[in-house]
Amino acid sequence: MIILETRNLKYTYPDGTVAIQDLNIEIMKGKKIAFVGQNGSGKSTLFLLLNGTLKPSQGEILFRGVPFKYDSKSLREIRKSIGIVFQNSDDQIFAPTVFQDVAFGPSNLGYSKEKINTCVQLALEQVGLSRFKDKPPHHLSGGQKKRVAIAGVMAMEPEVIILDEPLSNLDPVSADEIMDLINEFNHFGSTIIISTHDVDLAYRWADYVFLMSNSRIIGQGTPVEVFKDSELLKKAGLKQPTTLEIYHEIERRGLAYGRHSPKTIPELVNTLKPLELMWVEVPPGVKEGDNLNLGVMYGEYATQSPYEAINATVLHIHSDGRAVVELKRKGIKAGGILLYDTENYSLPEIKQILKKGEITFVGAMGKKSKILAEQDGIQLDVTSGVIDKSILMALCGKRCLILTAGGMVDHALKRIKEYVEKSGIEFTVGVVNREEDCQWLKESRSSPETLKI
C-alpha cells in the first residue's frame, strides 16, 4: 500500500532557489526508505514538504491517497501522522525540561493531560531517557538530544517517521543505538524515511532507495539496484558502498563464488570462493583462465595426502607479471625404484620382478646392462639420465627398475637415497638382488612401502 506520494512536486524558496522539481515518488507503507544525495540536493526541503512544514510551489503530496490540505486543522492531522526529526536537534528542542519538550507535540494535538503523561512516559522509556525527564535538554549530549527529538515525535504515535540525517554528529555507538531504535519503530509497523549521504548505511539498511541530485530524483530501486549502477552514483556525486566495492574487486579477480551483492562483512566473506589461492610467477604468454602445472607438493604443503600433484587455474594476472592461481590438488602415491645388479643377472628372475613388481618403467645404466637387456628383449624406457628420470617417474607413482652393475649400483643407490633424505619424499628404493641394501631400506624408513615381489 502506498502511504505517501508526490505528483509533479516543485518547491522554490522565496529567494528563487529551486530546491525540488519534477518530483514523483511513491512510498510504501511499513518500509525503510533512504533518500541519498549530496549536500544541497534537496533532501531536507523534500522532508519539510512531506510533513506539511513547507507548502509546494507546484504539484501535490498525498497521504494514504488523499491530497494534503494546508489549513491548520489538516496540517495538525498531517503532523500527527507524519513526524519529522530534524538534522540538528537544537532546532527541535527548546522546552525547559526533557519531559516538557517531549510533551510539546501531544499538547499541540489537544490530548488530555493523562494521555499526554502516558504517551510521554512511554516515549521516554522507548528511547531510554526516563531518568533524564526533569533535566534541561541543553545539558544533554548530542546523542541524548537526538533521542529527545525522536521521543517528541514518537509521543505523537505517527505512522510515518522522517529523520533528516539521523546519525550526523553521533559517535559510532550512539549511531548504532539510534538505528536500533529506528528499526524497532519499523518493526512495530512505522514507515521510516531517512536522508543520508552515507552510502554504506543506505545500502545495508534501506528496503528502497531514492537517489537525489540537483533537486531531482535521478534513480530509485532496491539498494542493490541503485548502488550497483556506478554511472548513476557518479552523476549523484556519490561513491559505491565499501562492501560492494570490495566485492566487485573480488569478483573482477575471479575470486567470488556465485553472484551476490553482500551487505555486511560476514556476507562479503561468504562470497569468497572456498578455494586455495597462491601467488605465482607466470611465464609470458600465460592468460587468465589458463591451466598451469605447479609440480608436486608434500610435507606441510600437501594438505590432503602425503604427495599431491598440483595443477592451477590462473585467475588474475597482476601488472607486475605475478598471478593469483586457484590450486587443484590431486593426491598421488609415490612409486618406487628398484635397482638390479646385473653382476648376478638372471633373465627368469628379471621377468618375475617385472611381472610381480608391477614395474612400468625400466632403465639401464652402463654398457653391459644395456647389452644384456637388448639381447634378452627387455624393453628399455630410458637409457640416459636414468636416475633422474626414474626419480621423476617414482614421484608420479610409477614403479621403476634400473638395471646396472657393480659400482654403478652403489652410485645410483646413493643418489636416490640423498634425494629421498633431502626432499623428504619417501618412495621405495632398494637393490632387489642384494640383501644388505634391503636391510638399509628397513632401517632408514619409518613406514616403508615395499614392493611385493
Ligand SMILES: Nc1ncnc2c1ncn2[C@@H]1O[C@H](COP(=O)(O)OP(=O)(O)OP(=O)(O)O)[C@@H](O)[C@H]1O
Ligand atoms: N531557506 C532557504 N532559502 C533559500 N535556499 C535554501 C534554503 N534552504 C535550503 N536552500 C537551498 O535549497 C537547496 C536544497 O537544500 P536542502 O537543504 O534541501 O538540501 P539537502 O539535500 O538537505 O542538503 P544537506 O545534505 O546539506 O542537508 C540548496 O541549494 C540550498 O542552498
